[in-house]
Amino acid sequence: MTANGWFQIALFFLLIVLIARPLGIYMANVFERRKTFLDPVLIPIERILYRLTGVEADKEMRWTEYGIAMLLFSLVSMLLVYLIQRVQAWLPWNPQHLPNVPAVLALNTAASFTTNTNWQSYVPETTMTYLTQMAGLAYHNFASAAVGMALAIAFIRGISRREQNTLGNFWVDVTRATLWVLLPISIVFALALVSQGVVQNLHPYSTAHLVEPQKVVAPDSAGRPLSQVITTQTIAQGPVASQEAIKMLGTNGGGFFNTNSAHPFENPTPLSNLLEMLAIFAISAGLTVTMGHMTGSPLHGWAVFAAMGILFFAGITPAYWAEARGNPLMHGVAQQTTETQTGGNMEGKEVRFGIANTALFATVTTDASCGAVNGMHDSFTPLGGMVPMVNIMLGEIVFGGVGAGMYGMLIFVVLSVFIAGLMVGRTPEYLGKKIEAYDVKMAMLYVLIFPLLILCFSAATVLLPHLGLSSLANAGPHGLSEILYAFSSAAGNNGSAFAGLNANTNYFNLTLAIVMLCGRFLMIVPMLAVAGNLARKKIAPASAGTFPVTTPLFTILLTGVIVIVGALTFFPALTLGPILEHLLMYAGRTF
């Protein structure tokens, strides 16, 4: 670890603190339909959009109507992206003449992008045409993020409204999230990325002539070794910057290229790397402030922000430490920090980012439900790789996915308030609302569906040698980590991977698609039920027995509840995966 490394990490967090307030207040204005500086341009567009699509903007929805509109929009847009993939060969913007995507893979991808997961079982540069990337995948980066934001706002309204049956209008919330927040920031951000070297074009791939032609030995069609001289390099191109911007901002994470934000055309410089990490957290951090404002308790927003901050540093510290230590099994290799290199575990990492920025990116992308990567998590040290896995298992509530992180965190807030109420033997209240049996049952449903998906599917996969284990790239405890990570990533709608696992098989494409859909929609329904139920309640005036949700004590309690729920659920599985691998690695074992 270096002083500069820690300085970069601290700088990143400071910038997030600075972004959160202005962006959060702006979003509160957007969703409460107050005046903003973009109104003169956007209100006419908003009106046309509603007229074309038949949205009655002033009609409020109950939680069930809100949920049905959300499900219908997700279903229709998922079918469209499936269809685009299935016919992409015949559509324009296919300079590489790529064929149509096979059915099972297209289904997995459609589920993946609709649920904001962006799990990728395919190599994009050899599978998806420019049109599919733009109109199918990047489109869902907007749509799924806007849906997440709308749901978080609906939940916040559930807390702040009194004795009302409705939570707002789904279409209006999605439209405002897109037009006022996601689109303008993406345009500016995309151009900033181009200025750093992220490509943005619709050209065919470029062919460069190698400075030093290479002799390689590769098996020919009959399997005999064949010596070849390679003289050219085909350089993939594409409309990358526009997709990169919304991929990070919407915490989607699906790379334009196979290696995602590690690819120099997606993330060419340390500055582009910093901007991409900031974009992952920006909206989610802002939403804590939005929540504080809309519920009339800004300090409560910051108390939640503080809990997220604690968990962020609890993740980055061990990740950075473990990666900087390097790999004890490598001999004759200089892995220590010197004047001219930072050393550490450089397998699967890029020189321009080094250890600090790769560990930071891995922590940030899994604190949120982003899933973009700038290094290969599969090649992290066991403990370094455990950090992203644990972040996902905690429910991605450390800032979290846009919207999803907020409502996930608020479910934990409801639980914490309930537990605090039990401790002192009073009816728990949250910002004046009594938390009753129905709310806690729904919150527990939300909390339990998640580990059930991960652990059941992982356990089943481990028992299937021909369907499950045959896809592993690594043996021993690391193999279990690959499977556990895949289902955690899918259930948490993260999308990053221990990418050695070959997930492009019918078994994994189907099971992961199911887990992604359940991990999104099965959890949203109980969450909306809590929101709808809270909105109906009276707000009781605070009394001496009310548990204040604006204090450090609340922050600590909330952090404790999150860690305890996560640890109790997943510690046994982690013991058999990364923890065992760590111990065996330091005993000199390889697999």
Place this chain on the structure above:
Amino acid sequence: MRKQFITACLYTLVTTLLLGLGYPLAVTGLAHLLMPAKANGELITQNGVLVGSKLIGQPFTGSGYFNSRPSAAGSGYDASNSSGSNLGPSNASLIARVDQSVQFWKNREAKVGSGNANVPVDLVTTSASGLDPDITVAAAEYQIPSVAHARRLPADQVKHLVQAHIESRQFGILGEPRVNVLELNLALDALSAQQK
């Protein structure tokens, strides 16, 4: 319900046109207007021939060039098929591959009498993208004796060349110092041509 379904269909179509086509094409237009070279991948042309991109690494394995890092992309630096090795830290084939690379470097540097130092870690590990354009300053300095020997250039001159190609941290803070291998080697070729 039926009305909501119709709205969902129309909404998907209209926003697909706006966000799926309007947005990326507008950004493409703006990017080409403002920064055409960047939008096309910072391609490097010499005598009318495209020799690569400043941002995309290229394979260099001979002793006459500064070598780039090992690559897991296709047969090595396949820029239409980016990939990391995805080998776990305790994977026996990772450790065997690293041992082999260490041996390779020790043998090469032993020929010029500098084979005792440990090999900088980035020279024996594959990058995340398989297209890393950079090596660390340590890895560049490690290779100076063998490159100078193969090129029949004074070591000091090669060292100056390396020094001139060190890209320090962005704004003095961000990222890590590094050397772009393709640019360094193109400059090396130019230097050799000058000497003749």
